Amino acid sequence: xxxxxxxxxxxxxxxxxxxxxxxxxxxxxxxxxxxxxxxxxxxxxxxxxxxxxxxxxxxxxxxxxxxxxxxxxxxxxxxxxxxxxxxxxxxxxxxxxxxxxxxxxxxxxxxxxxxxxxxxxxxxxxxxxxxxxxxxxxxxxxxxxxxxxxxxxxxxxxxxxxxxxxxxxxxxxxxxxxxxxxxxxxxxxxxxxxxxxxxxxxxxxxxxxxxxxxxxxxxxxxxxxxxxxxxxxxxxxxxxxxxxxxxxxxxxxxxxxxxxxxxxxxxxxxxxxxxxxxxxxxxxxxxxxxxxxxxxxx
Numbered sequence: 001x002x003x004x005x006x007x008x009x010x011x012x013x014x015x016x017x018x019x020x021x022x023x024x025x026x027x028x029x030x031x032x033x034x035x036x037x038x039x040x041x042x043x044x045x046x047x048x049x050x051x052x053x054x055x056x057x058x059x060x061x062x063x064x065x066x067x068x069x070x071x072x073x074x075x076x077x078x079x080x081x082x083x084x085x086x087x088x089x090x091x092x093x094x095x096x097x098x099x100x101x102x103x104x105x106x107x108x109x110x111x112x113x114x115x116x117x118x119x120x121x122x123x124x125x126x127x128x129x130x131x132x133x134x135x136x137x138x139x140x141x142x143x144x145x146x147x148x149x150x151x152x153x154x155x156x157x158x159x160x161x162x163x164x165x166x167x168x169x170x171x172x173x174x175x176x177x178x179x180x181x182x183x184x185x186x187x188x189x190x191x192x193x194x195x196x197x198x199x200x201x202x203x204x205x206x207x208x209x210x211x212x213x214x215x216x217x218x219x220x221x222x223x224x225x226x227x228x229x230x231x232x233x234x235x236x237x238x239x240x241x242x243x244x245x246x247x248x249x250x251x252x253x254x255x256x257x258x259x260x261x262x263x264x265x266x267x268x269x270x271x272x273x274x275x276x277x278x279x280x281x282x283x284x285x286x287x288x289x290x291x292x293x294x295x296x297x298x
Contacts, residue, residue, distance in 0.1 A: 005089075005090040005091055005110075005114065006037055006038040006039070006088070006089045006090050006091070007036055007037070007038035007039075007089045007090070007091045007092070007093055007106070007110060007158075008038055008039050008040075008041055008083075008084075008087035008088060008089030008091070008092050008093065009027060009038070009039070009040040009041065009093045009095050009103075009106070010041050010043070010079075010080055010083040010084060010087060010092060010093065010094050010095070011023070011040060011041065011042045011043065011083075011095050011096070011097050012043050012045050012076050012079035012080065012083070012096065012097065013042055013043060013044055013045060013047065013051055013097035014044075014045045014046065014047055014051075014073060015047045015048060015049045015051060016047070016051055016097040016098065017047070017049045017050045017051045017053075017054050018199075019097050019098055019099045019199065020042065020051065020054055020055065020058065020097055021054060021058060022099060022199070023097055023099055023103070024040060024042075024058055024061075024062050024065060026102055026103045026104070027040050027062075027064070027103045028062055028064070029103070030103040030104060030106055030107070031064065034106070034107045036106070036107060036110060038064065038089045038091075039064045039065070039066055039087070039088065039089060040062070040064055040065050040066070041066045041067075041068065041083045041086055041087055042055055042065065042066070042067050042068070042097070043067075043068045043069075043070065043079040043080075043082055043083045044067065044068065044069045044070060045070045045073050045074055045075070045076075045078075045079045046070045046071060046072045046073035046074065052067075052069055055067045066086060068082055068083060068086060070082070075171055075172060076172070076174050077169055077170070077171055077172055077173055077174040078171065080094060080164070080174055081164070081169065084161065084164050087161070089161075090160075090161070091110055091113050091158055091159075091160065091161075092158070092159055092160070092161050092164070093106060093109060093110070093156070093157070093158045093159075094156060094157045094158075094159075094174070094177075095156050096156070098198050099196065099198065099199050100195055100196050100197070100198055101122065101155075101156050101193060101194075101195065101196070102194065102196065105122065105156070105191075105193040105194065106158075108191045108193070109122065109156065109157070109158035109191060109193075110158055112158065112189045112191055113158050113159070113160065116187065117187045117188065117189040118159065118160050118163060118181065118186035118187045118188070119157060119158070119159035119160070119163055119177070119178060119181045119186055119187075119188055119189075120157065120158045120159070120188075120189045120190065120191060121150055121152060121153060121155055121156070121157050121178050121188070121189075121190050122152065122155035122156040122157070122190065122191060122192075122193035123150070123151045123152045123155065123190045123191065123192045123193065124152050124155050124193060124194075124195040125192050125193065125194055125195060126194055126195030126196060135152075135154065138153070138154065138213070138217075139151060139152055139153055139154075141217070142179065142217075145221055146179045146182070146183075146221070146224070148178065148179060148182050148188065149188075150178060150188060150189075150190040151190060152190065153175060153176070153178050153179065154175045155193065156193060157177060157178070159177070159181070163177070163181050163184075163186055164177075166184060167180045167181060167184065170216075170219075172212065172213070172216055173216065173220065175213075175216075176216070176217075176220045179220065179224070180220070180224070183224045226288060230284070230285050230287075230288025230289055230291075231285040231286065231288065231289050232285075233285065234281045234282065234284045234285030234288065235281070235282055235285040235286075237278075237281045238277075238278040238279065238280070238281025238282035238283075238284075238285065239278065239282070240278070241274045241275075241277045241278035241281060242274070242275055242278025242279065242282070243278075244274050245270075245271045245272065245273070245274025245275035245276075245277075245278060246271075246275060248267055248270065248271035248274065249268075249271040249272070249275065252265065252267060252268055252271060
């Protein structure tokens with residue numbers, strides 16, 4: 001595959017001293033065999049092993065290698081942001097350093113970009129190990145709520161540099177890159193890639209990451225729904241709250257008409273509160289629509 005567009009392979013690395021020499025050797029082979037050209041930007045994300053020492057030595061061997069060192073572990077999203085800010089390639093590729101994905105699949109990702117796609121995600125084929133169940137649940141729920149057709153959101157990716165510039169990311173939101181890009185109207189595709197067992201080191205995934213990932217999911221869903229149709233989100237919530245409150249108030253009015261005392265009933269306060277909250281939600285929805293309209297004009 002020969003193409004004038006250069007690529008930048010962004011590789012966050014945390015305690016990957018054994019994997020990096022093998023990975024960079026395979027990237028070198030991929031460049032030679034595919035006709036692609038570019039660079040590999042490795043971000044040492046606060047490693048406590050000899051990752052930086054290894055990288056310093058490898059820079060003499062691989063002319064395409066750039067390195068960035070974080071003094072503390074900042075996470076994948078921060079590493080990607082830093083790596084992308086230093087990248088010079090036309091096409092950017094996110095590739096972990098754990099050798100569970102081999103560079104031989106990179107040309108397939110790049111081809112999809114050259115064919116007109118804006119972002120391409122890998123669809124992992126192979127054994128996930130202990131992450132299989134969680135990954136399947138995560139991808140199923142994401143397809144259901146985000147209305148996106150790709151099978152695998154948390155894999156390697158190739159994308160145009162403008163995507164990262166036009167999307168607002170928070171910590172650990174790299175896994176929602178495809179979702180956020182699709183919400184902005186970018187063309188999304190996927191290709192099958194092979195997933196291999198980890199050769200060296202330990203997986204950074206653990207049960208402690210499930211709950212934060214859930215809250216990230218909720219926040220991303222809220223951000224997308226609000227940015228697309230704020231009135232649908234807040235208007236529907238407001239209407240439901242208003243109708244329930246109004247219904248309770250009508251019920252209490254009937255009781256009052258029948259001679260019962262309602263002034264000391266908690267239900268009276270609840271009904272008034274629901275009506276007030278409903279009106280507030282509808283007002284927020286209208287304000288959101290106004291902000292959206294002004295943003296589109298700009």
